[in-house]
Amino acid sequence: MSAFDVELLGKMRAIKTLYHRNWLNFWLGSDSMLEVNAFSNSDIVTWHLSNIWFNCMKLINSMNFVVSHIFREGNQCTDSLANFSITIQGLFSWKSSPSFVTSFFDSKQVRNA
Secondary structure (H helix, E strand, C coil): CCCCHHHHHHHHHHHHHHCCCCCCCEEEEEHHHHHHHHHHCHHHHHHHHHHHHHHHHHHHHHEEEEECCCCHHHHHHHHHHHHHHCCCCCCCCCCCCCCHHHCCCCCCHHHCC
């Protein structure tokens, strides 16, 4: 699979997981404009992911879902999570922020938001 396919498959898995946990408000940020555009143009999705893609789109239609582009340099937290994911096998989740990303959050900004 291409990097695009793998990243899109990961996002679809995340959407499915969130849906089944009843987390219906979701803002997806991606550093890939191609991935962002796929959410408005399914022709971009490769044929071997199309069935999974259309099932994912059904879930998205019942969620409050937003997708937007963010430059990789602008999201060090996501980059750290992606680097961590290379070191693990299988699915992994946390109930709170993992310690290796908490330094990216400024508590003053969070309180003022």
